[in-house]
Structure formats: structure tokens, C-alpha cells
Amino acid sequence: MSTVITVENLGKKYLLRHQSGQQPYVALRDVLSDGARSLGRKLLGRGGTSAGGAEREEFWALKDVSFEVKQGDRIGIIGRNGAGKSTLLKILSRITEPTTGSVRIRGRVASLLEVGTGFHPELTGRENIYLNGAILGMSRVEIKKKFDEIVDFAEIEKFLDTPVKRYSSGMYVRLAFAVAAHLEPEILVVDEVLAVGDAQFQKKCLGKMEDVSTKEGRTVLFVSHNMAAIESFCSKSILITGGRINYFGFPLDAISRYFDYKNYGDDNGLAKRVDRSGTGSVKLSELKICDSQGNVTDAMFSGHDYIFELGYIKNSDEVLDEVVVSLDIFDDKMIRVLMFRSNFTKSNLRLVEKYGSISCLVKNLPLAKGLYHINIFISHKDVVVLDYIENVVAVQVVGGDFFGTGSEGMSSHCKILHMSKWWTANVLQA
């Protein structure tokens, strides 16, 4: 088997700006005023260049990454959020440039970093198939040849000439996947896209990808939080931690290292955090989010059950009765969207031992796809604050089939999902 991808000493540096301004982009005004300021500084002879740089911080999203991929390999890339997985994929698909190192790729690369990139809501299904195909790198002739297959795969024959803005989200995802599944590059790069869509369809897509890979010797690089998919689908796996390659080898080993690392190597550093308030007689030491099988996870699915397990350290031998804990969940706009507070449910929490944990079971997680932050608050009788930490962790809800219909709700409009029933009634007119 020949080598198709060679990555050597790859690194990517971002400059983080620490500024009070909210704009994510540079305004000309700032450049002009910064320029004027530094000019003024030079004229005044205080030749310090550091003053401007103080607001910036270097951040290496990837560092010293080297590996080789052989033809026909199916590589699963795992790691926590922010470990650098997506940055790696972005460099491999030439969307962004590396800061150091090099990559050599042999063959045509198609990248699928998002489902339905470039879909236009006003265009019909038919038009979007052509557009999306072209965006993903297919030629018109190729799309034409595969058109019927794509429509078949997506199961949307009847709605081909309807604008996709009228599609249900399930149909939308299916169509987007169908186009992507019929790509025929030598190398396919896929980001966490299988998290959307219903389970059955996910299976169909994985099957299709596997088919393409085994029968036609295509290479697949695949990022996922879905360990089951990684285990069953991939021939090799890369574990990335903190921008570096932690392990490259058998998927099962990578997965178990991933969980080890998460459980012991890095317990969100809660005990050491100083940005906290409260008396400190009880301190939070750890937050684990476990799925229904008891596996620790940092990506959650809407509609699944989770246990939030809070480790604590009590600094006295006194038994504390009527402890109240609150888990407050904030969305990406820092709006408090959910609050799990133990006295809402009259749950009497009693802390006896010096070390222990408090668990909170949340069934049927009602959060839509998105990034959330958690604040934790622990008090005695809801009067004395023992410990309060803002922004304990950031967790990703990657979507999921909350309603059992394939719909994920509309996370950009509303973060809370709840089941509802609908019916109609006729009013008799006199």
C-alpha cells in the first residue's frame, strides 16, 4: 500500500485578541488608532513594541503533528473539543494554511466539514444537488450521472422541485448527505457530521462510506465523538490532546486511552481553580458527564439520559445536611437556558464523608444542538454559599433525534426541546 498523506511537524498558531470590544473582526478604526498610538510612542522615543502585543496571546491549535496515511486506510480522529481535530482537517483540506511543517497529499481530496455546505434555502432540491455537488468538487457530468442515485438515496423524489427552505430538517440532512455520499475522491475528509440525522440514516451513510473505502480503496479521515462508529468503521485511529498526537494506532487502544486521559489525566482542573467564590468549606473538585452506559463524555445528544457527577472535597468533619446544588446551563449567548437545582425537587443532599460525589440524573436532555457552559453553585440550606464556579466546562450538544422523528428542532431559534402533541378540531358554523 502506498502512502497517500504525509504530515510532518505540522503546527498552526492563532493569535488570540484579548480586548473588551465585542467585534470578532478588526475594524479599520482600531488599526488606525493603534497605528497612531505606536507612531506616537516612536516619536516620543519610548521604543517599546510590547505594549500593543500585550493584548495578544499566541495559541498553538496544533503542534509538532506528524503521521502517515496509507491508501485505503480509514482513520478515526478523536479528542476533546478544542484539541485541534478540526484544525487538522481544515489544513488537510486546504481551507487554512499551517504555520509550520508540511503536508504532502497524493490524490484528489474532498472534504465534508459540515452537512450541506452552500445549500441555498431559496433553491430547489434539484438545483441544490448541482450546486452542492460542484462545491464538493464534482463535475457537472459526474453529478448528472449520479443524480438519480442521489435522489434515491435521499428519498426525496416528490420534493425535488420544492425550495429546500420548505424541507423538514430530516429531509434537508438526508439530501445533503446523499450528495456527499456520492463523492468519489481518492481521499475523503469528514468532520463530525454523522452526529446529525436519524440513527437509521447514519447507519446507511457509514455503510456507504465503508463500501467506498473497502471496495474501491479510498482513504477516509473521519472525526467523531461517536466511539462506536470509530470502533466499527476505522482501521486506525489518532488521539489528539492539546494540539499534539497522543496516540496513533488501533482504534480500540486509542479509545481507551481517550477515556483514561479524560478521567484521570485532566479533571477539568476544578480543585485548582481560583476564580471561585463561597466559604470554601466544601469545594468542587470535578465534574463528569456520563451517558447511560456510564461512559464519561464531553459531547451530548439531545434526548439522551445523562448523569452529571460532581466530585467534592469537604474541609471539616461536620456532616452537612440540606445542601443545595445548582447546575446552571448557559447557551453560546450566555443566556441561562436550563437550571437543575436540587431544592426544586426537594432532594435532600447530605454530605457525610470528606471526599465524595453528588450526582444529578437528567433524563431526556432537552437541549438543542449547540455549545453550552455550565456554572455550578453549592450552598448550605440555600443560604450560605459554599462554592460557586462560573464556566466550569463547555459542553457540546451535537444534536440528536429528540422527537424520534429525525427532527432536531431549530437550535438557532430555540435551545430547549420539549415533546408536544398536536391535533385539529372542526368548528361547526351556524
Add this chain to the structure above:
Amino acid sequence: MEQPEIIIRPGMGALHYWRDIWRYRELFFFLAWRDILVRYKQTAIGVAWSVLRPLLTMVVFTIVFGKLAKLPSNGVPYPIMVYAAMLPWQFFANSLTESSNSLIDNANLLTKVYFPRLIVPAGSVIVSMVDFLISAVILVGLMVWYHFVPDMRILFLPAFFMMAFMASFGAGLWLSALNVQYRDFRYVVPFLVQFGLYISPVGFSSAIVPEQWRFLYFLNPMVGVIDGFRWALLGDAFPVNWSGLALSSVLVFLILAGGIFYFRRMERSFADVV
């Protein structure tokens, strides 16, 4: 089987950039096609807009400059004189507006797929070109109405159109790249377009510009383009100031070359910044 090897290294951009542009030509057409398709969906009169806008502006200019201010039109019907200039100007103005926002409007594409970014603003210019061709029909209508027959010079029209195209594309490249970096340009462009309309000979003819201002006046590259259009379409009544035209052409060329250079340099960081 051919197995092209791609090498990704910092600071290199894409090695085979121009070859890539050729390879991605279909995407280029698809993006332009999408913009044209989407543009008039859910509008009541659809494509008629691209006819209506220049037509109404022409009527207003004819009344204000021709009838009220009584500016000379050198024997050519005033509406035809205005419209002959309105065509390239609208093309330029639309291209500028569309392409300056094009990268930001396609931000989701820039951050998710690779392709030579140049095709995004280029697509916007093509869309404006389609508008140009549609509104050109009105000019033919006007000429029939006024029994005005252009002479052989019309053969030079494509050359001036090329010039308009290069000016639009060059300026579009500059503005689109700057807009990614500094969103301020979002506010600059409408002003630029409005201002440009007054300093370009759209409502009047270049003949009324006083001699001492000529040099400054010709620094606006659209002056050369518009004068060229009038000369090619309307004939001797609008002689071309050749040195002025040469100056405009050089400027157009510089804008385009500079635009490509700047765009290529900024392009690498688009995905990180946009």
C-alpha cells in the same frame, strides 16, 4: 492514472493557483448561476428590475440635467446619451457592491471548502454582467425609438467593455479582500458608488468639464470607460480625449494588477478571519 501531488506548506498559498482556477471553473459558473437564480426569486416582477433601475435613473437624469439644467448633448437625444453611459456605470457600480460583500456572504463556504477564492468576487462581476446585457436591450429600444443608427465604431465597444470589466473586477478584488479584514468597507462602498456617480460623466458629457480640471477628472478610470462607450456608440459628437483615455487605461490596469496581488496575499488568511 494521474496522481497529482499536493504540497501544503506555510506561506506558499496554492502552488498551482491558476491551474486550480481552471479546474474549479464549473464551481465558478455554478456560483454565478446560483446568484442569478436566487436574486429574483420571490420578487414580483423578477428580471424586470435590472431593466427598470437604469431606465428610471435615465429618465430622472434626462429631466434634471437635460431639461432643467439644459446641459448640451451635442445633437444626440439626451436619453440616449445618458443611457450609453448608464450601462457601463451600472455595471461597475453593481459589480462593486456585489463583489465587496461576496466573500462575507459566502463565509460559510470559505470556512468549509477549499477553492481558489478569486472565483467568488469574479462570480459577482459575472452576475452584474448578465444585468448589463439585459439592460443593454433598452438601449437598442431607445435607438430604434429615436431612429439613431450607430456607425462602424460600435466594433470597438467590446474593447471598452473589457476595460469596464477589468476596472470592476480589479476594484471588486480590492474591496472584497479589504472587507474581510476591515468590515468598515461595508459602509464605504455605498458612499463610493454614490460619489462616483457624480464625478463620472453619466448625467452630463465630458465636454463640459473645464480644462484645468481635466487631469484630476481623468484619474477616475470610469471616465475613460464611459467616454469610450459614448464614442463607440454615439460617434463624432463625443470625441475621445486620447491622453485621458490612456491615463484611465493605465489606472485600470494598475487597479486590476494590484487587486490580484493584494487578494492573493490576503486570501490565505480569509478562512481564519472571516
